[in-house]
Amino acid sequence: MxxxxxxxxxxxxxxxxxxxxxxxxxxxxxxxxxxxxxxxxxxxxxxxxxxxxxxxxxxxxxxxxxxxxxxxxxxxxxxxxxxxxxxxxxxxxxxxxxxxxxxxxxxxxxxxxxxxxxxxxxxxxxxxxxxxxxxxxxxxxxxxxxxxxxxxxxxxxxxxxxxxxxxxxxxxxxxxxxxxxxxxxxxxxxxxxxxxxxxxxxxxxxxxxxxxxxxxxxxxxxxxxxxxxYCPRWLFLYPGLALFLGGLAGTFVLQRGPFNIASFGFDIHSMLFMAGAVILGAQLVSLALLTTWTAVLSGIVPEPPWLRRSKGLVSLEFGIIASLTIITLGFVWSLALFFQWRGTGYGVLIPGQLMREAIPAVALMIVGAQGAATSFFAAALKACWESLGGALRRG
The missing domain is CATH 3.90.550.10 (Spore Coat Polysaccharide Biosynthesis Protein SpsA; Chain A)
Structure with a gap:
């Protein structure tokens, strides 16, 4: 025995x-x-x-x-x-x-x-x-x-x-x-x-x-x-969401004009930092998703319920379409600014007016590019893992 x-x-x-x-x-x-x-x-x-x-x-x-x-x-x-x-x-x-x-x-x-x-x-x-x-x-x-x-x-x-x-x-x-x-x-x-x-x-x-x-x-x-x-929620996701949502709210408010709280004034300089928070937050959320995706593919953690429910949306094609949509919005916004400038005979620009439109437009294009890169990287991870699994099974 x-x-x-x-x-x-x-x-x-x-x-x-x-x-x-x-x-x-x-x-x-x-x-x-x-x-x-x-x-x-x-x-x-x-x-x-x-x-x-x-x-x-x-x-x-x-x-x-x-x-x-x-x-x-x-x-x-x-x-x-x-x-x-x-x-x-x-x-x-x-x-x-x-x-x-x-x-x-x-x-x-x-x-x-x-x-x-x-x-x-x-x-x-x-x-x-x-x-x-x-x-x-x-x-x-x-x-x-x-x-x-x-x-x-x-x-x-x-x-x-x-x-x-x-x-x-x-x-x-x-x-x-x-x-x-x-x-x-x-x-x-x-x-x-x-x-x-x-x-x-x-x-x-x-x-x-x-x-x-x-x-x-x-x-x-x-x-x-x-x-x-081993907990990307707290390392990446929650800080990323806080930065993204806080930056988004700040950018939206300051895009409409200066904003004052008591004796503190916020204007386009603050708006630049808010847009930076949006970009950094989006990057951290992307890292949280990629970390979770890697852990699921490797079998370290079971597939979370939200991932099972969103199978139809978690694909390279969906990620590319969503990212290109965001990039296009930012590009069209930037193009509108160019035509406004051309309408003035390419004259002297007023930074306070231009930057209030240019900052969110540029942020949209960066976030869209990040989304596209994340989608491609996630697809590459899956392809590599499937190839490795096939090689191990043949071996």
Missing amino acids: NPAETIELTILMPCLNEARTVSRCIAQAQGYLDRSGVSGEVLVADNGSTDGSRDLATRAGARVVEVPERGYGAAITAGIAAARGRFVIMGDADESYDFSHLDDFVGSLRQGVDLVMGNRFRGGIAPGAMPFLHKYLGNPVLSFVGRLFFRVPIGDFHCGLRGFSREAIKGLGLITPGMEFASEMIAKAALAGLRIGEVPTTLRPDGRGRPSHLRTWRDGWRHLRFLLL
Whole structure:
């Protein structure tokens, strides 16, 4: 019989020079398996330890898999691939997490939750267990951003103790090798529509007796960068729409003449900036659409409902027609200005009058050209992806 069919749970510990703590963590995990009656194993994914951690883990009764690629994410990915359990509960081998109390994780997994996160803020953080900046700034801010971006009810995005269905997580195609792996797992699980839950857990001061592998600002930025890249709505779409609509409203108002608010006056100079906001906003919206389109083609995210509903409009031909219409409007407007100038005998132009008409005309032509370029690029992406898929199928 395949061992994977007889084991319910793998308790996975990434390890890098944890000689002082790894044996005690393994003993806790084995004690939990013995007490609960859960059929399982303890697996240590060693990430290049040089302090004897591998030998200590083996003597303590764990199965050890060596991971040559450095990085937290690389160790966890290799551990998941080597796990034999139907479920996996992962946690650091530094005694910061208690492997002897995993009942809530296992219970949630048995109820069909695909990813169960621990919440240290609900379960309790012992004094000295989490640096001040992490506790009051980094974790709360990044967890809020994660909830906002991915609409998941997770209060502690970066808890290292978490459980999951091995097959469900393997299907996400997790790739990041570093600390941002923790965010990638939740983001992709949310985008894939997996069922995500949360249980309280505790955090204790680690027993490693050396500085943490975590680097506050570097790893915090890597987490935030990952969240932004996987949520083009907040990175591109919402800022783009705000710029586009705000600039459009400002351009419309100032095209009719100067506008005053209290002692502040707005005229053609402000109108130029409003038109710039329209152009930049249109570009950001285009990037949001292209990012989403790329993610859908590559299978990273499922096809969003709005894209399914607008299949008839999402085509190169429609994009070209719409873009040419906008370009033509701007060109005709500019041509009308030329004929007005010719009607005056090509005399001296009055900038205040000319620019009030020329700025929106030029903005229309630029936005139309952007739309055409976006349509062609989206079509090229689709063609390339279809060609790649055909080549892979033939291979």
